Amino acid sequence: MTGNLLQQLVALGLPWLWEQRDLHRADSRELSAEEKLAFRAYYEDATLDNVRLATVEYISNPPFYTDLQSSGYPTLDISGAAGVAYIDCIVVRKSTNQQSAWWNSLLFHELVHIVQFEVLGPRRHLEVYLRGWIENGYRYDSIPIEEQARRLEARFSGQGPPFSVREAVEAGLADLM
Numbered sequence: 818m819t820g821n822l823l824q825q826l827v828a829l830g831l832p833w834l835w836e837q838r839d840l841h842r843a844d845s846r847e848l849s850a851e852e853k854l855a856f857r858a859y860y861e862d863a864t865l866d867n868v869r870l871a872t873v874e875y876i877s878n879p880p881f882y883t884d885l886q887s888s889g890y891p892t893l894d895i896s897g898a899a900g901v902a903y904i905d906c907i908v909v910r911k912s913t914n915q916q917s918a919w920w921n922s923l924l925f926h927e928l929v930h931i932v933q934f935e936v937l938g939p940r941r942h943l944e945v946y947l948r949g950w951i952e953n954g955y956r957y958d959s960i961p962i963e964e965q966a967r968r969l970e971a972r973f974s975g976q977g978p979p980f981s982v983r984e985a986v987e988a989g990l991a992d993l994m
């Protein structure tokens with residue numbers, strides 16, 4: 818692999834991201850009326866109506882990781898995640914209990930990523946995400962896009978007053994650019 822690591826990862830990752838989105842969206846469900854109700858003070862109706870939710874046995878890493886790893890490049894392991902957001906489709910493990918209080922927190926967190934995708938667009942989201950990973954010592958926990966999602970999720974779980982996730986995301990991302 819030659820050239821800039823970030824550019825190469827985006828070139829490999831973007832088609833994979835769309836592929837995952839199409840694959841999982843094809844076998845997914847809408848948010849339930851109950852879920853929409855829990856989030857409507859935070860998210861725009863269009864976001865809640867458009868997003869889809871799919872379940873998988875395991876979340877898998879991209880197949881191109883094998884080549885990257887054998888060339889000695891670091892890769893971002895997503896296989897341990899409880900959920901992941903692919904553009905406008907949330908994917909969670911089948912074993913996740915969708916009735917628990919924790920479920921709403923997980924869903925809230927993934928919806929923040931969906932809004933980040935809306936605000937940035939898929940390519941820019943991927944760039945900002947991966948750049949944050951590279952520039953922060955390849956640590957998943959230090960990725961600013963993840964920090965933003967965790968912070969907003971904590972505000973939601975802390976049961977403070979409702980807020981517009983879109984406004985918070987836009988303000989946070991402006992600081993990041």
Ligand SMILES: [Zn+2]
Nearest residue numbers: 926930963966
């Ligand atoms: Zn996240």
